Amino acid sequence: MAPRLSALGRIILMTTLLIAASTTAFAARYPSYGMLTTKTTPAGVMTVVINNTFSSINLFDAHVQSDLANLIEELQANDTDVRVVLFESGNPEFFISHIDVNYFFPGYEDPLPHFDPGLQNMTFPTALLWNITQLPQATIAVIEGRARGIGNEFLMSCDMRFASLSPSVLLAQLETSFGLNPGAGGAMYLSRLIGRGLTFEYVFASKDIDAATAERYGWINRAFLTSAELREYVQQLAARIALFPRGGIIGTKQGINAVSRPSMDVLIRDAQNVIDALAATPAPFALSQNFLKATHNQSLGDLELNYGTELESLFK
């Protein structure tokens, strides 16, 4: 899902891949791009910093997806060390901006398989998030910066979400504004957090929510005045959970997922396949073209920073 690359770009990616691959013992299934930095404490808390160095807005493109897929495979196999995984962003303005819009365009050359090899009928990005909900570790999103669309769906695929009260924290499902729907289940997970009525409002209107309101509604677990307080709270929480045997984490997650996660069938039928069908219609295509033009192919600027208030300019 990377933007189409020049020949030079491809060579750089390949080189990056080779370097990244040489630094880990884990046999990565997908190309590695160095988008993720990981650090694990002796107590079993892994911190993952997401930093898409090919993008000024931490785009959820094929580079990030590829690296995340490898990490998830590693965590699935990990059977002793890691008990808790913290996801952070290396970009102060964006946790994850959104999916690479080019993904929906005819002719896009996807470096990743369209369907996940392991999960039948699930597209690669949808499967990636689904797999996060299945990890044998507790997962926590540490939010500083914006997360819209699949960025917010990523947050909700984590077990817990904490944020700072920074004005940079703005969360949204913005798909309806493109004539699409949250295809990886964003509106489904959201309805388990903030209820049916508020879900309709925020998703239909593609509205940004700030950290304070997100806490009040239950979209995130809690918001903290400063980044330091956020990090202290999350570290203590993670350290505590990491004390406990692995079996309890896995077993407890099985029970919570059984009642508060959309079933795989429903997720595929009523979210993923719906967005795939809508993406093939004219309106989303035209709006996405406008968006790419207005953002200079998803570059840092007012529209990416303040989509919630600026989006109406796309309709003028």
Place this chain on the structure above:
Amino acid sequence: MAPRLSALGRIILMTTLLIAASTTAFAARYPSYGMLTTKTTPAGVMTVVINNTFSSINLFDAHVQSDLANLIEELQANDTDVRVVLFESGNPEFFISHIDVNYFFPGYEDPLPHFDPGLQNMTFPTALLWNITQLPQATIAVIEGRARGIGNEFLMSCDMRFASLSPSVLLAQLETSFGLNPGAGGAMYLSRLIGRGLTFEYVFASKDIDAATAERYGWINRAFLTSAELREYVQQLAARIALFPRGGIIGTKQGINAVSRPSMDVLIRDAQNVIDALAATPAPFALSQNFLKATHNQSLGDLELNYGTELESLFK
């Protein structure tokens, strides 16, 4: 579900129907009574004012149901213009009071079919609300005045709910106080908004909730100090959603419904069929008779205005 009509009453209704029918190009399936006034902006926002001119309390009787069923059929067929539908009330004290209690009495001559012609095994009023949840438009209830029983179920069949902080806004599921249950799924939708524990409290006790508390619990999306603020917020929200392509609204609604609406089978089996069975038992019949007597067949008065605090008088 109208009160039984005199011969004159029937003639008036028929006349009303003919006049109403002549003002619209849409071929109405059911009799039209002029209970609804609609206005659509060029931007695609339709406002529907519900005003039962046969009732001082905006009763959800056969007149209102008939007109709503026609409107819904029109909106289902509408495939271009309307993106958002706002439902308001023309009665300052009542959004919709409740169902016409006569509906449950043996011998009631229903001018509408008992079962909906389009939805197998669903009674007419239950199907009407179900169809609202299926509309290809975003639906918003703009609440000033009371809504109890099926009135509140109507609110919850809309995607979103906003209210003023007027003391006239009182919402309730009051069926348990009659020995019945919310037959169109009121307790089911409510549990998606305010959680299982509060749902039991409000439904079992047939308690009124005011707008401020309703906002705090998530029963409504938001409450506004003045009617003007309410209307300004809703107009802006509606105008924004109306910018977006129709497909995104439909697709997003499909996903949210898939996880946060009761399935049709459950709604029929565990709500509708339960109330039908209970309505045939002696206790609800006796209480309904008391209620009709005490309210002079559902006329404006203290019991209709303040049912939440006055209902105990029915048990003395």
Place this chain on the structure above:
Amino acid sequence: MAPRLSALGRIILMTTLLIAASTTAFAARYPSYGMLTTKTTPAGVMTVVINNTFSSINLFDAHVQSDLANLIEELQANDTDVRVVLFESGNPEFFISHIDVNYFFPGYEDPLPHFDPGLQNMTFPTALLWNITQLPQATIAVIEGRARGIGNEFLMSCDMRFASLSPSVLLAQLETSFGLNPGAGGAMYLSRLIGRGLTFEYVFASKDIDAATAERYGWINRAFLTSAELREYVQQLAARIALFPRGGIIGTKQGINAVSRPSMDVLIRDAQNVIDALAATPAPFALSQNFLKATHNQSLGDLELNYGTELESLFK
């Protein structure tokens, strides 16, 4: 699930049983131990005080379970008098502390059948709580004191929960800290009250929640400044519900359960069978042994009082 009893202990239990049995006309299926005191008003409100006189911490052991099972059978059969059941504790520090940890040990001689005779594949304590959710009465927990593990699951099997703001009110699902999961569905019910994200936090971390926070999140319906206010509110609520015909309570509960209770299959597969499998692994066994030693077999002391803050001592 009693601790293993001496011969004298067994004789005392039998005597207790005979005395208790002689004071009620109801033919109890299980041994009766006098752990419950019941009082029913003429208006149909029964108050049940739980007081495990064999335990300083109101342990949910075989005595309490046996008496509760008899009470539930009586309430299931009751078809006229009782409309509302209030559950209280006779122990000011503990509503119900937690399950008797000995229950999970190999060699534990269970005086109760492992599986419930009436509910296929459901263990006795899980079935007991399930049956509470099925009672034809409205059920209300009046919380003063701690309730952790199955104690909190007991609270959530009641329809409604109210508490005082006393510092003695501390609620938790603590199973993950033992390498287990909430086996009677605690995490499932909780996710219907406080949402998916907060459920993960509180259950994974085995955190205590106080009454004020529990009210804010929806874990309990409401918290009251004083015990007197709590009792006045609950008495008025119960008296009101008791006015209404029995059918409405039963019918309304059927509808709410249909959408907000885990299905029996899911509860057995993803909660009960998971804890049974985990309990057979080494880590929970070792931690439970530590716990029994540190608490002098579940006696009143700092670890039982303040498990939420003191549990980390078990991992040193």
